[in-house]
Amino acid sequence: MKIRENVMKYVFFLAALVSVAAVLLICIFLFANGVPAMAKIGVFDFLLGKEWKPSDIPPLFGILPMILGSVYVTAGALILGVPIGLLTAVYMSRYCPKKIYGFLRMAVDLLAGIPSVVYGFFGIIILVPFVRNTFGGNGISILTACILLGIMILPTIISVSESAINAVSSNYYEGALALGATKESSIFKVVLPAAKSGILAGVVLGIGRAIGETMAVLMVVGNQARMPKGILQGVRTLTTNIVAEMGYAADLHREALIATGVVLFVFVLIINVIFSIIKNGGKNR
Amino acid sequence: MKKTVMGLIGLMICAGMITGCVGNDKNFDPKKGITVISREDGSGTRGAFSDLFELVVKTDDTQTDTTTLEAIIANKTGVVISDVVSDMYAIGYVSIGSLNESVKAVKINGVEAVGENVKNGTYEVSRPFNIAMNEKISDETQDFINYILSADGQAVVEESGYIQINSDTVRYEPTGASGKVVVSGSSSVSPLMEKLAEAYMGLNSGVSVEIQTSDSSTGMQNVMDGSCDIGMASRDLKESESSLKAMPIALDGIAIVVNTKNPLDNLTKEQVRNIFNGSIIKWSELN
Numbered sequence: 219m220k221i222r223e224n225v226m227k228y229v230f231f232l233a234a235l236v237s238v239a240a241v242l243l244i245c246i247f248l249f250a251n252g253v254p255a256m257a258k259i260g261v262f263d264f265l266l267g268k269e270w271k272p273s274d275i276p277p278l279f280g281i282l283p284m285i286l287g288s289v290y291v292t293a294g295a296l297i298l299g300v301p302i303g304l305l306t307a308v309y310m311s312r313y314c315p316k317k318i319y320g321f322l323r324m325a326v327d328l329l330a331g332i333p334s335v336v337y338g339f340f341g342i343i344i345l346v347p348f349v350r351n352t353f354g355g356n357g358i359s360i361l362t363a364c365i366l367l368g369i370m371i372l373p374t375i376i377s378v379s380e381s382a383i384n385a386v387s388s389n390y391y392e393g394a395l396a397l398g399a400t401k402e403s404s405i406f407k408v409v410l411p412a413a414k415s416g417i418l419a420g421v422v423l424g425i426g427r428a429i430g431e432t433m434a435v436l437m438v439v440g441n442q443a444r445m446p447k448g449i450l451q452g453v454r455t456l457t458t459n460i461v462a463e464m465g466y467a468a469d470l471h472r473e474a475l476i477a478t479g480v481v482l483f484v485f486v487l488i489i490n491v492i493f494s495i496i497k498n499g500g501k502n503r
Numbered sequence: 504m505k506k507t508v509m510g511l512i513g514l515m516i517c518a519g520m521i522t523g524c525v526g527n528d529k530n531f532d533p534k535k536g537i538t539v540i541s542r543e544d545g546s547g548t549r550g551a552f553s554d555l556f557e558l559v560v561k562t563d564d565t566q567t568d569t570t571t572l573e574a575i576i577a578n579k580t581g582v583v584i585s586d587v588v589s590d591m592y593a594i595g596y597v598s599i600g601s602l603n604e605s606v607k608a609v610k611i612n613g614v615e616a617v618g619e620n621v622k623n624g625t626y627e628v629s630r631p632f633n634i635a636m637n638e639k640i641s642d643e644t645q646d647f648i649n650y651i652l653s654a655d656g657q658a659v660v661e662e663s664g665y666i667q668i669n670s671d672t673v674r675y676e677p678t679g680a681s682g683k684v685v686v687s688g689s690s691s692v693s694p695l696m697e698k699l700a701e702a703y704m705g706l707n708s709g710v711s712v713e714i715q716t717s718d719s720s721t722g723m724q725n726v727m728d729g730s731c732d733i734g735m736a737s738r739d740l741k742e743s744e745s746s747l748k749a750m751p752i753a754l755d756g757i758a759i760v761v762n763t764k765n766p767l768d769n770l771t772k773e774q775v776r777n778i779f780n781g782s783i784i785k786w787s788e789l790n
Binding site: 270271272273274275276342343346347350356357358436437440441442443444451452454461462463464465466467468469471472 | 536538543544545546547550559564565566567568572573574575576577578582585586589590592593717718719720721723738741742743744
């Protein structure tokens with residue numbers, strides 16, 4: 219019996235090691251291939267260069283436009299997605315009748331399960347003409363990508379914020395009501411501030427999803443490798459830079475794309491660190 | 504209260520749909536800007552296109568691609584076509600073999616973009632499809648390559664809408680080779696390769712040809728590491744791939760495509776060049 223338990227313990231341990239090993243291997247692969255390329259191009263020329271012309275002689279590998287593109291698209295997605303997501307979470311947690319709740323929950327879960335390519339098709343067929351006819355331009359733009367990503371990050375924000383709001387002790391809410399506050403002000407002035415760290419964590423996870431999204435963005439954002447020019451003009455993000463050119467890239471061009479991956483990886487790492495700081499901060503209080 | 508809100512949202516959606524429909528039915532307005540659609544850097548189609556239209560400016564030791572930075576970058580032939588279908592003011596380029604009814608191919612210098620004109624040299628916008636293999640190849644691989652370059656194989660090339668590389672080759676004689684040939688690479692070449700493989704297997708049932716579709720770089724990589732026998736490339740080989748032996752199997756024309764609502768049907772080479780390098784930005788500037 220004892221031996222069997224011990225054996226199983228090691229089996230579980232090995233299973234746990236697989237994910238750690240995967241992360242380590244990815245890190246090693248990325249840095250081993252990406253960092254030398256960055257050194258070859260010149261770190262500043264790479265990170266702050268404004269021109270990406272890999273087929274030219276001499277080639278130019280500047281990814282500043284893509285870094286800015288990723289930041290703009292993600293910021294836009296948050297501006298559209300966070301208010302809607304947060305209000306949905308408040309509604310689901312505090313206002314929603316039981317009958318509607320089940321339906322709403324199902325819709326949100328379904329939204330999370332839709333493959334990103336399908337979002338991309340939705341974007342190309344519905345959103346692009348909508349933006350073109352409503353706001354002008356050719357429809358393939360930062361704005362379109364922001365709307366699409368805003369929808370895509372909703373499930374993350376809604377789920378995490380809702381559980382954060384539900385986790386706030388009912389004493390807070392009832393206490394506020396007992397002091398004569400209305401339902402609205404109890405929720406928005408007492409419950410939400412108490413759930414702040416959980417909601418922030420949801421937003422940070424949403425940022426992670428938005429910045430890493432590739433297929434859907436690729437189809438609606440235009441992928442022009444130049445500095446962002448306006449909300450109705452296209453742009454290229456870090457992820458779309460990699461996926462659009464990987465298929466045909468060779469030599470230094472390929473390595474430069476892997477180095478783009480390193481930059482993206484560092485971004486995601488920073489986001490995860492912020493996420494765990496926020497989460498722990500919430501616990502300690 | 505709830506009902507009013509729902510009603511309002513419903514109305515807004517209806518209004519949006521109606522304006523959307525009206526927008527789509529509008530006539531072509533030449534004063535609008537041109538939506539230029541190009542392919543990603545490194546793509547075989549883009550490489551050939553920029554060379555042919557002299558968008559790549561070369562001096563002794565530099566080379567600059569002057570394709571406008573405003574061009575939307577589509578990373579697949581299919582995406583170029585769907586972008587052109589959905590935007591009345593768009594212009595893009597695709598392989599003649601991938602053309603379909605949903606878009607309009609314009610004439611270049613008055614010459615129609617069809618295989619015949621590429622073959623007789625009047626339509627100048629074309630590029631070779633290459634295959635690449637290691638120095639040492641198996642008998643069945645050699646047999647398949649012999650077939651592709653034979654009169655029979657080249658007839659399949661012609662039937663598929665591409666252009667023969669060589670019109671006076673000998674006929675293929677089945678040698679009774681047997682085994683498996685794995686072909687991998689460019690998605691531009693693979694529709695043709697599939698037809699060649701099918702016809703070849705009909706003549707020589709002992710060999711099975713397996714085709715893996717990815718892209719030129721992956722195909723070359725696969726040949727070099729031995730996971731396939733023949734690689735397909737829609738571009739010339741890069742320096743790092745020079746250990747491979749490459750040969751063209753067909754020519755492919757590149758068609759310039761516009762939306763079917765666009766009244767335009769002819770462009771000069773100079774005009775195409777100016778559209779794609781950003782000197783012409785409105786359709787009305789073409790006249």
